[in-house]
Amino acid sequence: MSRELFKFKGGVHPPEHKAESNARPVRAAPLPKKLVIPLRQHIGSPAKPLVSVGDRVLKGQMIGEADGTISAAVHASSSGIVSAVDQQPVPHISGLPDLCISIETDGRDEWVEHRPLDYRALAPADLRIRLRDLGLAGLGGAVFPSAVKLDPGAAQHCPTLIINGGECEPWITCDDVLMRTRADEILQGVAIMRHLLGSTEILVGIEDNKPEAIAAMQAAAARMDFAAEIMVVPARYPGGGAKQMIQVLTGREVPSGKLSTDIGIQVFNVGTAYALARAVHHGEPLISRLVTVTGHVLRPQNFEVLIGTPMHALITLAGDRDGTTGVLMGGPMMGMPMPNLDVPVVKATNCILVQSAELFPPLPKALPCIRCTRCADACPAELQPQELFRFAKAGDFGRAQEYHLFDCIECGCCSYVCPSHIPLVDFYRYAKSEIWTREKDKRAADLARERHEFRQFRQEREKKEKAEKLAAKAQAKRAELAAAPDAGGAAPSEADAKKALIAAALARAQAKKAETAPKNTDHLPPGTQREIEEIEARRAKIRELARQPLESDEKP
Amino acid sequence: MLAAILVMAGIAVAIGLALGWSAIRFKVEGNPLAEKIDAILPQTQCGQCGFLGCRPYAEAIAKGEADINLCPPGGEEGVKKLADLLGVEPKPLDETHGAPKPKSVAFIDEQTCIGCTLCIQACPVDAISGAAKQMHTIIAAECTGCELCLPPCPVDCITMVPIAEDLPHWKWKHPVVMLKQVSGDSSA
Amino acid sequence: MPSPFILDRSSVTQVMAWVLAALLPGIAVYVWAFGPGILVTLALATVTALAAEAAMLKARGYPAKPFLADLSAIVTAWLLALSLPSLAPWWLIVTGTLFAIVVAKHLYGGLGQNIFNPAMVGYAVLIVSFPAQMTQWAAPLELTSAPLTLAQSAAVIFGGDVPKATLDAVTMATPLDALRTGLLQQHTVDEIMAQPIFGHYGGVGFEWLAAAFLLGGLVLWALRIVGWQVPLAFLAGIWLTAGFLHFFDAGRFGAPWFHLFAPSVMLGAFFIATDPVSGATTPRGKLIFGFGAGFLTVVIRTWGGYPDGVAFAILLMNLCVPLIDQYTQPRIYGGAKKTKAPSA
Known part of the structure; x- marks a missing residue:
């Protein structure tokens, strides 16, 4: 385990605030009455809705299918009746609504039929389609569809697989807690990634401010005899950024404008590895995730939350307090303020950070x-x-x-x-x-x-x-x-x-005109008839006058 | 004295030759200035500038026959870009040619449409599909919002619908944070 | 407002306050070595700078409080005051400070917009306009029999009735002036350096002053308020250029150590050339900027029309900053090994 570590340039070390939330055990958030599931939860094209209002859906049932290559499916997080397929508020800084499927839950939490996948037996391309249909997307924050990232492409294999347990943002602890409690399943997921990418080297990078997570992952690797190097990296923001993690662990840089796979490295978040293991070994689509609820709440902690649960339910669960000045999705460095608290938890929601004037004083001018x-x-x-x-x-x-x-x-x-x-x-x-x-x-x-x-x-x-x-x-x-016989006899000039x-x-025109002569001139009283005749005579005169210069023009 | 005159003459001849040579060597085909101006114009082809589309307007600007502030869809920003390209002072948009409006697309009320094809003939970018006595419809993705289809419609079934901001089209605004804004100071 | 929602504790005020604090050892040594006159100069410059800053902010429609509280005007005032002869008349101090704040700072757009270092612009204007008054340096206390008290210094500065004989007794040419005059009179450097005013390295009193500014500068460096590039390159530029000249003709060119410890170099290296607003921003650019300023300082001292060249050297390098920055853009993460300068 004594591999040389490298350094990335820059970075800062803000106060960590991890201890607030990582001590309490993970609690499952209760099933809400209504789930709102956005169809756009990942990078790429939004999913296409497969259900309509009034349909009954089961837990884990696909309700929106992937649209195109860079896309992922979305699923019902619990059983119930589809109550709306319309524009709903979503967790986005703009406060603009987006297309969502709302489900009135029936409380039975009835699963759709699902089976584990034998990932070794499936062709890689088929397995990737299954994973796309299970809605897998990166849970580190970028929510890039995982099936796309698990394709080594033309290179046939991706030698280095990095599992990112950096979690460098202050306040957030969901990856820390996940590694502490579910290290075995994370490594099972990593094994599937290794299978798909053909990686020969697996590096798990964890920041040194998470000793329990490091110990748990090392123990799991030893127990499973899994050839992954658990590497302790110095805690420095943004050490959990994919590019920075690559640099620290391998000393290499992702060329500007290129992807890490161009230098034979692929990076996944630990949460994604866990979701992958659930998907393959249990056939469960991505319908829940760990969410840290912290900041200005009574009991900062991590919850296992169904996708689509409204954020205010989680804040209530963690104990809301007076003096809340705002709520962020994500951490204080990169998180986004939420326009309202009815917005649902989505695949990208790693943390709900409740602000107060003491914890987050207004920024100076x-x-x-x-x-x-x-x-x-x-x-x-x-x-x-x-x-x-x-x-x-x-x-x-x-x-x-x-x-x-x-x-x-x-x-x-x-x-x-x-x-x-x-x-x-x-x-x-x-x-x-x-x-x-x-x-x-x-x-x-x-x-x-x-x-x-x-x-x-x-x-x-x-x-x-x-x-x-x-x-x-x-x-x-x-x-x-x-061709017609001509009086002049000579060939006609142009x-x-x-x-x-x-x-x-x-x-021809005359004939046509005669045909369409005004019909209202028939059977007129003699006076009118005379008037018309006078006018016609005047017109004829004018026409005559008008023709003269024209004719003189014609034969100069 | 003579030597000086000869030197000056020699320099003049040398520079003249160099200029002549480069005029031939670096000759540019077509009218690159009009191309560049055309690239800045918004290509709505609306004719609000008084020309039959963006390209004729671009050519007129290139020839110095038209002012740079006649294009309402391009807005003040377009004027500024043209001013930058041509090295002249930007000026306010000439409001007699219309005011800038939010970007819109035409919409045909298909209940009212009688299928007269007049709008199809008016559309400068062929963004209306339909045939005689058939209902017409706008291909929204290709509509430039030029409004040229509005006047010919005999039944007034076409309306302009502003493009609403939605999530995929949302963009970050210029941050308003500098102290300057507090006082409304004019020095940038 | 979007992320980030937390800030480091740093602020412009804090940066400027540290710069002022780092000047204190220098000021203390100044008082000890040259008498308390500098305190009058500092106070007068500070008051003038704050008044000018407030007036300009008001005229330009900016809120006065946050900009006055950033202390940048005081930094400019102090740097100018410390560059001026310590017994300079009051109107000289006021004129220089006004020019620095009103013209060099606010007419260029205020804090962060000035392309020239305001203090150095003030200094340059004064030395060009009033060369005689700019040589009224207090003699080092070691070399005078009757040092001035604070009140007497104030009297001199404010044009009180001071007999010329008294004034002559307490003022003296700076070592750089002496060197210059001596060289013009065909003396060799060694002969000139034998005068009592030249101490061990840079002149009696001045070398201690230089040491104090060096100390303050090192504090700023330790606190990461100034980078190492500009001061080091500046000092290296002076040392190498002077050393090169001295090596070829020790009789005509001063020793490199003399140039380093002569007045204004340490102040220039750590406090003036490091002014971020008017200096280069890229790491390599800072090295070029510092070295160029050092090189030009020695060149101006040796061949220029003025005894000291720090101010002009820094102003000249200020001019080159956009060019330097453009051609020294560093390689970015994942960038090509060799960076091409972006086209203009």
């Missing part, structure tokens, strides 16, 4: 940047946050991208150390989403340009085709006229032919 570069010293991505801030604030997104804006992992270290208290990460998020929007707008504009140009081309072509058709017709007419054509057309 920001002062201008003094370019002290403390942020650059703290940045684990080794960026120049002060420059990115300058560009983002000025709206110079092109320069921000040149300075590697998209290598920012939004860990918050820069904001944490900033002596001017500038919410730097906010500026990066803003710049990133502006760039994405602009790229989308640009694509839309390109599409519009292309379609407009094609339309012009089509109109041009139609015009040309019409002109050609007309020309062909005229040619035919001319030939006809030319002008004569044209005149003849015009005359023919005029005759």
